[in-house]
Amino acid sequence: MIRTPLRPLARILSARAKGENPDAIERENLRLRHEEMRDRQRLRAEGRLLILGLLFFGAFTVVGARMGTLAASEPMEPVAAASGASILAQRADIVDRKGRVLATNLATHSLYAQPPLMVDPDRAALELARIFPDLDADRLRADFTGSRKFLWIKRRLSPEQMQAVHDIGDPGLLFGPREMRLYPNGTLAAHVLGGAGFGREGVTSAEVVGTAGVEKQFDTWLRDPANGGRPLELSLDLSVQAAVEAVLAGGMRLMNAKGATAVIMDVRTGEVISLASLPDFDPNARPAPLAGRDPSDSPLFNRAVQGVYELGSTFKAFTVGQALDLGLVSPETLIDTRGPLKWGRFTIRDFRNYGPQLTVREVLVKSSNIGTARIVAMTGAERQQAFLKALGFFEPTSLEIAEAPTGRPLLPRKWSEIVMLTASYGHGLSASPLHLAAAYATIGNGGVRVMPTILRRTVPPEGGARVMSAEAAATLVSIMRETVAHGTATFADVPGYAVAGKTGTADKPDPRGGYYDDRVIATFAGVFPAHDPAYSIVVTLDEPVETSGTEPRRTAGWTAVPVAAEIIRRTAPLLGLRPEVEQGTGAGLIRVRN
Amino acid sequence: MTEMVFGTQPVRAGDPILPRWWRTIDRWTLLCVLALFGIGMLLGLAASPPLAEKNGFQPFHYVQRQAVFGAMAFVVMLLVSMMSPRQVRRIGVLGFVLAFVALVFLPVFGTDFGKGAVRWYSLGFGSFQPSEFLKPCFVILAAWLMAASQEIGGPPGKAWSLILAAVIALFLALQPDFGQAALVLFSWGVIYFVAGAPFLLLTLLAGLAVAGGMLAYNSSEHFARRIDGFLSPEVDPRTQLGYATNAIQEGGFFGVGVGEGTVKWSLPDAHTDFIIAVAAEEYGLVLVLAIIGLYALITSRALFRLMRERDPFIRLAGAGLACAFGVQALINMGVAVRLLPAKGMTLPFVSYGGSSVIASGLALGMLLALTRTRPQGGIEDILLKQRSGPWHGRDS
Numbered sequence: 001m002i003r004t005p006l007r008p009l010a011r012i013l014s015a016r017a018k019g020e021n022p023d024a025i026e027r028e029n030l031r032l033r034h035e036e037m038r039d040r041q042r043l044r045a046e047g048r049l050l051i052l053g054l055l056f057f058g059a060f061t062v063v064g065a066r067m068g069t070l071a072a073s074e075p076m077e078p079v080a081a082a083s084g085a086s087i088l089a090q091r092a093d094i095v096d097r098k099g100r101v102l103a104t105n106l107a108t109h110s111l112y113a114q115p116p117l118m119v120d121p122d123r124a125a126l127e128l129a130r131i132f133p134d135l136d137a138d139r140l141r142a143d144f145t146g147s148r149k150f151l152w153i154k155r156r157l158s159p160e161q162m163q164a165v166h167d168i169g170d171p172g173l174l175f176g177p178r179e180m181r182l183y184p185n186g187t188l189a190a191h192v193l194g195g196a197g198f199g200r201e202g203v204t205s206a207e208v209v210g211t212a213g214v215e216k217q218f219d220t221w222l223r224d225p226a227n228g229g230r231p232l233e234l235s236l237d238l239s240v241q242a243a244v245e246a247v248l249a250g251g252m253r254l255m256n257a258k259g260a261t262a263v264i265m266d267v268r269t270g271e272v273i274s275l276a277s278l279p280d281f282d283p284n285a286r287p288a289p290l291a292g293r294d295p296s297d298s299p300l301f302n303r304a305v306q307g308v309y310e311l312g313s314t315f316k317a318f319t320v321g322q323a324l325d326l327g328l329v330s331p332e333t334l335i336d337t338r339g340p341l342k343w344g345r346f347t348i349r350d351f352r353n354y355g356p357q358l359t360v361r362e363v364l365v366k367s368s369n370i371g372t373a374r375i376v377a378m379t380g381a382e383r384q385q386a387f388l389k390a391l392g393f394f395e396p397t398s399l400e401i402a403e404a405p406t407g408r409p410l411l412p413r414k415w416s417e418i419v420m421l422t423a424s425y426g427h428g429l430s431a432s433p434l435h436l437a438a439a440y441a442t443i444g445n446g447g448v449r450v451m452p453t454i455l456r457r458t459v460p461p462e463g464g465a466r467v468m469s470a471e472a473a474a475t476l477v478s479i480m481r482e483t484v485a486h487g488t489a490t491f492a493d494v495p496g497y498a499v500a501g502k503t504g505t506a507d508k509p510d511p512r513g514g515y516y517d518d519r520v521i522a523t524f525a526g527v528f529p530a531h532d533p534a535y536s537i538v539v540t541l542d543e544p545v546e547t548s549g550t551e552p553r554r555t556a557g558w559t560a561v562p563v564a565a566e567i568i569r570r571t572a573p574l575l576g577l578r579p580e581v582e583q584g585t586g587a588g589l590i591r592v593r594n
Numbered sequence: 595m596t597e598m599v600f601g602t603q604p605v606r607a608g609d610p611i612l613p614r615w616w617r618t619i620d621r622w623t624l625l626c627v628l629a630l631f632g633i634g635m636l637l638g639l640a641a642s643p644p645l646a647e648k649n650g651f652q653p654f655h656y657v658q659r660q661a662v663f664g665a666m667a668f669v670v671m672l673l674v675s676m677m678s679p680r681q682v683r684r685i686g687v688l689g690f691v692l693a694f695v696a697l698v699f700l701p702v703f704g705t706d707f708g709k710g711a712v713r714w715y716s717l718g719f720g721s722f723q724p725s726e727f728l729k730p731c732f733v734i735l736a737a738w739l740m741a742a743s744q745e746i747g748g749p750p751g752k753a754w755s756l757i758l759a760a761v762i763a764l765f766l767a768l769q770p771d772f773g774q775a776a777l778v779l780f781s782w783g784v785i786y787f788v789a790g791a792p793f794l795l796l797t798l799l800a801g802l803a804v805a806g807g808m809l810a811y812n813s814s815e816h817f818a819r820r821i822d823g824f825l826s827p828e829v830d831p832r833t834q835l836g837y838a839t840n841a842i843q844e845g846g847f848f849g850v851g852v853g854e855g856t857v858k859w860s861l862p863d864a865h866t867d868f869i870i871a872v873a874a875e876e877y878g879l880v881l882v883l884a885i886i887g888l889y890a891l892i893t894s895r896a897l898f899r900l901m902r903e904r905d906p907f908i909r910l911a912g913a914g915l916a917c918a919f920g921v922q923a924l925i926n927m928g929v930a931v932r933l934l935p936a937k938g939m940t941l942p943f944v945s946y947g948g949s950s951v952i953a954s955g956l957a958l959g960m961l962l963a964l965t966r967t968r969p970q971g972g973i974e975d976i977l978l979k980q981r982s983g984p985w986h987g988r989d990s
Contacts, residue, residue, distance in 0.1 A: 034746055038906070041744060041790060045909055046901045048788050052913065053897040056920050060890035063924060064883055066931040070842040071879040 006033075091181065091208045092222045093231040094193065094215075096238040097271070097456045101231075103193055103215070103283075106182040109162050109175040110206070111154040115144045118172030127168045128153065131161060144172070155198065156180055181208050181215075183283045189241050191277045191302040192234070192401060192454060195286035211286065212300070214454060216402035233456040235271030240264065243570040244274040251563030252278050252541065255522075259542035261303040262567060263437040264575075267444035267533050269457040272399065273575065275434070277303040305399060305407045308430040309540065312504030312556075313488075314525040315426030316372045317476060319379070320364050321443060322387045325472035328378045331361040331479060335371045346418050348373050351555075364479050365487035367503065369425045376424035384423065385415050390449065390467045391439040393431050399452045407432040426504055433523070437538040440501075440525050444533030447473040481530035489524060491561040494568045496579025500533070501526020501564070503556035508543065519543045522556035524564040528572065535575060539564040615676050618966040623895055626888045627671070627943065627958055631664055633873075633885060634944035634951075641858045641865040641872040642946055656865065656946055659720075663948040667955030674959025675966075679908050682963045686734025686911075689956075693731055696724035697765050711769045714949075725766055725774045726953035729918055730960055732762060733781050737911035740789045744906050752789075755782060772810060772817060773925070773937045777918060779803075784917040785910045821935050837861050838871035838930045842882075849878030865946040867938050870930045885944065886927065892958075893920030899965040912964040915957050 008029050012022040094103040118124060121144035129137035132154065143151055156178060157165065165173055181196040194213020198206045208223075210216035218232055244262050252260040264274040281287050281299040295301055323329045334357045341348040348369050354362070363371030376384055388394065396408045410430035412419045422428035434452060441450040447468035451461065468476075480500035484492045488503045504523040507515035523540045527533035544559035545552045553559070572579070635657065642656035649655075674682065696715065704712040707721070714721040736755040743751030759782040766775035787796065810817045841857035844850060855875040858864040864872050874882050896916035903909040919942055926941040928934035940947055942954040 030746065037744075037746070038904070041906060042904060042909075044790050045788050045906075048790075049897050049901045049909075049913060052784065052788070052917060053894045056893045056897070056917070056924070057890060059924050059928075060886050060893075060920075063927045063931060063933060064886045066933055067842065067874065067882050067886070067927075068879055070839065070931055071846050071874065071882075073843055 090223075090225060090229065091179070091196075092224075092227055092229060094222075094234060095231045096234055096236045096241075097273075098237065099231075099233075100238045101184055102189060102234065102236070102238070103181060103183050103196075105179045105208070108178050108180045109157050110152065110178045110201075111157055111162075111165055112150065112152050112174055112176060113144065114150055114172050114174060115146070115148055116172070118144055119170055121145050121172070124168055124170040124173060128165070128173075131164045152201075176206075178206055179208060181284075185238065185242075186284070187280045187282050188238065188245060189236055189275070190280045190283045191300075191304070191403075192236060192272075192275055193283050194402060195283040197286075210402075212403065213283075213302075213401045217400050234454055235266070235269075235273060235456045236275070236454070237273050237574070240571045240574050241274045241276065243574060244567055245276045245278070245280075247563065247567045247570055248276050248278055248539070251539075251566065252544075255541055255544035255546055255559045255563065257541040257544040257559070259303055259307075260563070261307065261433050261538075261540050261542075262564075263304050263433055263536075263538045264567075264571065265437045265441045265450070265452060265536045267441040267450060267527060267536050268460045270438065270441065270450040270452050270461070271457055272434075272452055272454050273535065274571070275304050275454075277301070277305075277307075302401075302403050302407075303540070303542070304433045304538075305397065305401065306403050306432065308407060308410055308432050309521045309523075309542075310427050310430050310506040310509065311433075311436055311523050311525075311540075312426040312506030312521065313367045313369075314436060314502045314504035314523050315423065316364055316367060317443065317480060317502045317525075318388065318391065318439065319372050319376050319384070319424040320360060320479065321468055321472060321476040322384065323360070323375045323379055324475055325447070325468040326379065326383070329360045329375060331359065331475060333360050334358070335360060335363055335368075335374050337363070337368050337371045337374070339370045341370045341373055343373075343418065343421055346421070348421065361479050361482065364502070365483045367483075367488050372424045373421045376420055381415050381417060381420040384420055387467070388423070388429075390465065391442055392449070392451075393429065393435055393439065397432065397434050397438060397452055399434060400454050407434065409435065426506060433538045433540045436523070436525050437536050440527055440538065441536040442467055443473050443476055444527035444536050445473075446470040477527060477530055477533060480526065484526070488555075488557045489526075489561045491557065492524060492526065492565045492568070494528075494565050494572070496581050497568055497572045497577060498529040498531060498580065499526055499565070499568055500528065500530040501537075501561075503561060505554065505556045518545075518554070520554045522554065522560040524556055524560040526564070528568060529577065529580070534577065537564060537568065539567060611676060615966075618968070619675060619962055620895065620899060620965050620967075623892050623958075623962060623965070624675075626892045626895075630885070630888050630892075630943040631668070631951075633881070633888075634869075634941075634946075635661060635664065637869050637873050637944060638865065638946055640853065640855060640876050641869055644859050645865055659948070660946055660951070663720075663951045667943075667952045669955075670952060671955040671959035671962070674956060675962035677963050679905070679911075679964060682911070682960050683734055683738055683907065686731050686960065687738065689727060690731035690735045693724045693728040694762070696722075697728055697762070700724065700765075700769065711771055713769050713771055720948045723947075723949035723953075725769075725771060726949040727956065728762060729774070729777060729781065730915055730953065730957035732758070732778060733785065733914035733918060733957075734911050734960065736782055736785050737907055737914055740785050740910050741905075741907035744789065752786065755785070770814070770816070772814075773939045777922060777939075780921055781914045781918045785914045788910055788913045789906070834861055834863065834868060835929075835932060838868050839932060841871040841875035842931065845875040845878045847879045849874070849876050849881070852876055863938070866940055866950075867926065867945070868930055869941055869945050870927050873944075874930075882927075885941075889920060889923040889942075893917070893923075896961055896965050903964075903968075908964045908968075912961060915961040915964070919954070919957060919961070 008025060011025050015022045015025055091105055093101055095101055115121065122141055125137045125140035125144055128140055129135050162175060183193060192213055194215045195211050196208050196215045197211050199209035200207045210219040214234065221227065222232060244264065248260050248262050260278045262274065262276045263272065265272050279299045287299060289298060289300060296307060301307065337354050337358045338356050339350055350368050350370055354366050354368050358366065358368055358371050360375065393409055394411065396405050412428055419428050438450055438452045442448065447466055447470055448464040449467050450464065477500045480502055481498060483489050484499050484501055489501055492499045492501055501524055506521045508519040508521055510516050521540060521542060522544050523538065525538045527536045539560050541560050541563065545554050546558045638657045638660045639654065643653040646653050646655040700712055703715060705714055705716045706712045707714060713725065714723050736759065739751030739755040742748045759778055762778050763775040766778065783799065811821055837857050837860050855872055857875050858872050861868050870882060873885065893916050896912060900909050900912040903912065922939055922942055925934055925937060926939045929937055940950045943951060
């Protein structure tokens with residue numbers, strides 16, 4: 001290859017030798033070099049421009065082809081997917097033990113506004129205020145004409161209200177479907193069911209969330225779509241519950257009580273057949289909790305589960321039962337009942353003087369505090385404590401409603417001998433009526449521990465702990481039957497149903513210390529029928545006073561017992577119990593021949 | 595610069611301007627631009643009434659505005675196309691200075707029109723987007739620098755133009771307007787490529803661009819969301835892309851009919867970034883392919899004519915302008931068919947927008963001026979070489 005020198009030195013030198021100016025040669029050389037370089041660059045640029053052109057042509061072809069394939073493909077429907085996870089609005093129903101609906105869902109609509117879509121905000125605000133008196137037209141107008149793009153107006157509408165809003169005809173007023181929790185029975189079993197409210201809300205649906213009671217306890221289960229719409233079956237019997245609430249409300253009014261509660265429980269399975277607490281509320285419109293006041297005064301307060309009271313003489317059955325179980329006494333053992341009984345600085349008196357000696361049977365039938373204290377002295381504090389613990393008086397009940405854990409019994413700090421004596425007749429420790437019903441159910445169940453449940457059980461649970469022997473339990477029931485037949489609870493002697501039970505009248509503790517003279521908690525606790533107990537019942541009245549006599553009577557025998565008797569009279573047939581009418585002379589069937 | 599060479603072209607001194615212009619202009623490109631503008635007006639009739647309704651104007655308010663802007667753009671284009679390359683270079687450099695100053699002062703005097711990016715000056719009767727004018731002017735300046743650097747003993751034009759490109763891209767990215775920034779860098783890349791960039795360096799630059807993209811992805815949420823939307827296989831039907839795709843599918847081959855389209859009501863950018871979707875829905879694939887064909891024709895014709903160009907400045911500036919024009923159209927349409935991640939970029943001459951259409955007119959005017967038929971040698975070049983000896987007294 002022939003290399004061209006950068007400068008044409010030969011020519012320059014020869015020009016110099018000739019004495020000519022070599023600059024012209026230099027310029028000429030430079031120009032030629034420049035031109036050569038330009039040609040090179042032009043050739044290269046030609047190729048590169050071709051590459052660019054081809055690239056562009058290819059890219060445009062690709063875009064065109066893509067357009068073609070898109071145009072040839074079928075359009076898919078643009079689906080406006082709901083943002084986030086969709087809200088499941090399929091809450092399971094709640095039914096009673098016979099499948100009757102206690103809680104269900106109702107499709108309603110909510111009302112919301114999108115002010116940018118509104119045609120006539122002023123008119124819409126005025127009309128809305130006319131349909132819903134609780135809405136303020138001025139505020140609505142301010143909302144509609146302001147910068148808001150979206151606002152809720154009403155969470156739930158009745159069909160009539162919806163039609164009225166629809167008739168306003170404003171495109172900015174919109175309805176969102178809402179599934180609403182409905183309790184068709186109103187106040188019935190309100191405390192068990194609790195209530196439900198809206199959780200997360202969207203335009204197309206809202207989450208229904210349980211706020212109390214069973215609805216809260218089983219919230220996850222009720223919302224779980226995996227259950228396939230299976231309803232939650234409760235142990236409640238709707239007709240029994242209705243009867244109990246009706247009778248209890250009447251009794252509460254008659255006895256001038258400020259509150260009342262009743263529990264009926266199956267002694268074999270522990271199913272709560274009925275649980276009532278008055279005053280009550282309508283779960284469809286659950287009231288707001290009382291602010292700043294004693295929550296136990298609120299209708300929302302579940303006295304049967306959350307309320308803990310000193311339940312008085314109803315505890316004597318446990319003292320006697322334990323002594324019988326331990327073989328320390330027999331029903332006929334004589335107990336010294338001379339009073340008053342002094343224990344240190346503490347004096348125990350009876351309601352009236354029952355004479356110097358009573359049999360164990362009579363101690364319970366007549367409800368002698370002194371006699372019970374003497375019996376528990378034989379048992380001893382430790383064994384008494386263990387027995388009450390075994391009956392479940394030391395921890396909250398296991399009932400499956402959200403409030404149950406708050407029904408924690410109040411126990412003395414130290415189980416001294418004084419505590420032992422007072423606890424033997426039901427003072428010094430507080431428990432809920434449900435605790436008591438479960439303990440009586442345990443006695444009725446032949447001494448095997450019964451755990452209360454609100455869910456329907458078809459078979460009795462296995463492996464309940466034995467608290468006392470079957471014989472001792474049977475003896476105790478027979479003594480309690482005598483209490484009803486001719487003791488302190490004679491009003492409870494419902495013909496045909498052989499009620500066995502025990503009364504309890506406890507002075508209410510004064511929050512300032514000591515006890516009130518004229519405020520009591522009157523309780524009847526029992527099982528029926530006595531020969532083969534099927535149900536336990538507890539009726540408690542708060543501050544009852546019976547005024548039909550010459551002086552106001554507050555004892556349970558005059559207040560709680562008649563109410564309990566009426567409840568048993570009304571509900572025992574509903575529970576399928578067959579009355580056993582005792583046959584008097586000549587009461588049998590007579591064969592007549594004609 | 596034109597080298598007047600004896601006897602190569604029938605260009606005479608004192609030739610009247612208009613006949614010479616008509617003889618030397620690329621009439622096909624001119625026709626394509628006219629067609630594009632006509633289509634833009636047609637689509638404006640379809641796409642802009644929803645916007646006019648939303649803003650409380652009469653339905654064809656924006657069409658009238660666009661017609662006015664279009665007329666202005668056309669005048670600008672014709673005037674510029676009559677200029678000589680030297681004049682083009684001068685107004686390009688002057689325009690660059692003005693547009694660059696305007697760009698620099700955007701953060702101070704600019705407005706974002708509630709769109710989250712400060713890109714405009716509000717002028718009362720309309721708005722002015724400096725970056726639209728900066729692009730063609732930068733191409734001219736960069737091409738001049740690059741061409742000068744090719745002279746023996748010329749200035750380091752490559753480095754200077756690269757620094758300029760980087761500074762402009764930085765200002766644009768600060769707005770933020772990554773699309774225009776990318777377009778400016780792309781134009782520089784094209785010019786450098788045509789000017790003879792080594793392939794190794796080009797590969798390195800491509801790698802750098804990828805790295806920059808990843809950096810933007812990690813640092814800008816706005817950017818990352820768009821990339822994510824592009825990469826996900828399922829198109830969310832509620833996004834602009836979903837609506838656009840659906841509109842193209844609805845349109846099919848011949849469209850749903852004039853005025854029957856629905857996508858313009860759901861897409862906020864139906865009259866600008868997604869106007870191709872409106873075209874596809876109402877007029878079908880036929881019109882879309884026609885639009886694509888027009889852009890392809892303009893770009894490839896310009897590149898083809900430049901292949902014969904001898905003057906490095908004309909070659910580089912023309913290539914840069916043609917490629918910037920083509921790639922902008924390509925990106926706009928590629929986004930609508932989901933070949934590219936969502937990026938706001940107008941379709942030159944077709945999309946609504948005063949700055950956009952006038953700047954496009956300026957760019958195309960420059961391109962037309964640069965691609966005018968000029969004496970290029972060809973066979974005459976060889977003759978020139980052969981005749982140069984006796985002329986200059988050189989030994990051969």
